[in-house]
Amino acid sequence: MSTADAVTGYSVAASAVSLNGLRKIYGDVVAVENVDLEVRAGEIHALLGENGAGKTTLMRLLYGLTKPDAGSISIDGATVSITSPKIARAAGIGMVTQHFSLVKTMTVTENLALQDAGFFSLDLAGARRKLLALCEEIGLEIDPDARIDSLPVAMQQRVEILKALAGGCKVLILDEPTAVLGPQDVDSLLDVIRRLRDTIGLSVILITHKMHEISQVADRVSVLRRGEIVATENASGMSIASLTALMVEGVQQEIVETGERSSQGTSVLAIKDLTVHLRGHDVISELSLEVRRGEIVGIAGVSGNGQSELVQALSGVFVHQTGEIHVDGKLVKGGSPSAFAEAGFGRLGEDRHASAVSALTVEENLILDRLHFFSKPGILLKRKIRKFAEESITNFAIKAKPDQAIGTLSGGNMQKVLLARLFGERPLAAVVSQPTRGLDVVSTRYVRQLLMVERNTGVGILLVSEDLDEILELSDRILVIFKGKIVGEVARKDFDRIAIGAMMAGV
Ligand SMILES: Nc1ncnc2c1ncn2[C@@H]1O[C@H](COP(=O)(O)OP(=O)(O)O)[C@@H](O)[C@H]1O
Ligand SMILES: [Mg+2]
Structure with missing residues (x-):
């Protein structure tokens, strides 16, 4: 001293x-x-x-x-x-x-x-x-x-x-x-x-x-x-x-772009005048946006500007939520996660530990949202479930066994299970929130490629991420969210870190 x-x-x-x-x-x-x-x-x-x-x-x-x-x-x-x-x-x-x-x-x-x-x-x-x-x-x-x-x-x-x-x-x-x-x-x-x-x-x-x-x-x-x-x-x-x-260390980083970047498809997700009132104020305020077939729309914003609530609102969970949400041109009625799933809408939540049921196995987690498809009254169709799980494990390169408890998987593998569950249902549109948060570089790359592949097969994806580089890399269009409102829209050809950063800061 x-x-x-x-x-x-x-x-x-x-x-x-x-x-x-x-x-x-x-x-x-x-x-x-x-x-x-x-x-x-x-x-x-x-x-x-x-x-x-x-x-x-x-x-x-x-x-x-x-x-x-x-x-x-x-x-x-x-x-x-x-x-x-x-x-x-x-x-x-x-x-x-x-x-x-x-x-x-x-x-x-x-x-x-x-x-x-x-x-x-x-x-x-x-x-x-x-x-x-x-x-x-x-x-x-x-x-x-x-x-x-x-x-x-x-x-x-x-x-x-x-x-x-x-x-x-x-x-x-x-x-x-x-x-x-x-x-x-x-x-x-x-x-x-x-x-x-x-x-x-x-x-x-x-x-x-x-x-x-x-x-x-x-x-x-x-x-x-x-x-x-x-x-x-x-x-x-x-x-x-x-x-x-x-x-x-020798890991290749660039995304292999397949498919054209054009987004002229029909609207698969349309949010109209969404307002969410929480904690005494509007955390989302008259927000409207549209995602078309085969398009990734990125939501850029500084953490805490309504992103999490926007994602949650897409399962209609808020009591004080107004506005309309259309999937594939049809109004989703009855604000519940199952109403959205039935309309052809999928989701990957920001917290994978909350989305996976850690006490259940990989295959149980895979079929969780679709029990009706894998059961007859009173019985689970075990062979069908196992076959589906094995296919998912192969298709999504998941390093795990079907009967392994999901809680024992690494972050990257758990995320792949959740993505397999999401895209295995062939949704028309999906919201994907913080898809690579906490993942290692190899898993990150895999997840990003997977999102591109799903986009190329026609899924309309709303991508919410705090990682601006991820948004810039994957999006066809970027919408900037600030204090619960969309304050800017930028097409891919006009992407510019600094300009988008300024909008994120509310400038
Ligand atoms: N409390 C903990 N229990 C078990 N594993 C942990 C814990 N904290 C970190 N790890 C593991 O240790 C490794 C390093 O994690 P961490 O130090 O958080 O990395 P970084 O900060 O570089 O992202 C990771 O594999 C992580 O899963
Ligand atoms: Mg850390």
Whole structure:
């Protein structure tokens, strides 16, 4: 420890973290294996890797959220046993996880005060002073008295960062901080990170799988693949192509385009003036859109702008839902999932764990929505079910046995079961939500190709995804959703990241 700033309590001491031979095993999964990693004082160190590479697990080890099976951590050259986040914070490690930990009904100041105090000893005046001094020092603006739930996501994230800094952190871990942000907010966050390095010499570990973020801010980059560090390099020396190669190791990434991109077909899904009233306001407001035969229409938007509710409304679940939904030109009457299924509409929900019944087998999950087809009064047609399951397993390249419990499958295989269930019914139209979230690169590629194939056979697909790259890659048309309204439409020939990003931010 050396000099600490008298006002903020923030230590300006140079400090480095080193991880030595860390390992973490979950059941059969080696999440982190023999990781050596040094983070230098005052550097922005990007941690790059595909979904499932082990980035979060590695950082959870450093922040004391989970215990390593082997290895050690040293800070300022001394080995520290980090068995809880509290100990991590005391050692100068801060972390902003993918799920924020702020108390939404409290103000910024109250949230900061909460972390250093027992419940009965909130020092609000002190916390407010500390916050203002810190903001001044690093050139950030925030209203100390704003309630968290009144702040946009980007600002809430800033509060999380300030909270970590107020707690005295010298090494700040940010776990995919840009995943929840639109492009403009990404730029300002990267600015903030840079400023923190330059003004107070903060070390930042930035987890990302976005290459352009690395070239924008990182000093060094470590690439994690299947739990192991495969390279640590100066970021300036790394091209996007070489980073990608390190990250995915010979996996081909481009989508093979089959079929023409034209969408002149008839309307298979039409939403007219949909309004959904929830939590005291309209989360969807007079939204209309159309998906034609053989077309993928992507819904682009920053998370929380009505996407989830739009998907749910397409099974008519909301009590306060008005407007009309037509499938194949016919009004779907009776708002229930089965009314939609009967009309020829399929869905892949955003949470595959909620869509699969984990206690049931792969084949039971496959036929769940269509029991009538596989049963006679009182009996299940077991041979027919098994045959169907085996065909699905082959057709969708599912690595599983028909009688295996679905809960034991990897994310990618579980997603394939759900897609087999969806497209096995030959729907005319479907909504597919976050289809590759959390999947590894191979499964992601498979799922995206599958969606293209289904589109080419004529299914009209409404694709809802927070991954703008996915939307750009797959869509024939993009609709931008903002605060529950469609605020823009862009045809494939006019796709432009920046312009779409601006619309996503409501500009
Ligand atoms: N709590 C857990 N229980 C079981 N497996 C886990 C757990 N956390 C992570 N894993 C597994 O460890 C691997 C690495 O996951 P994670 O660290 O979340 O990767 P990343 O953050 O790079 O996407 C994955 O295969 C994941 O399924
Ligand atoms: Mg992660």
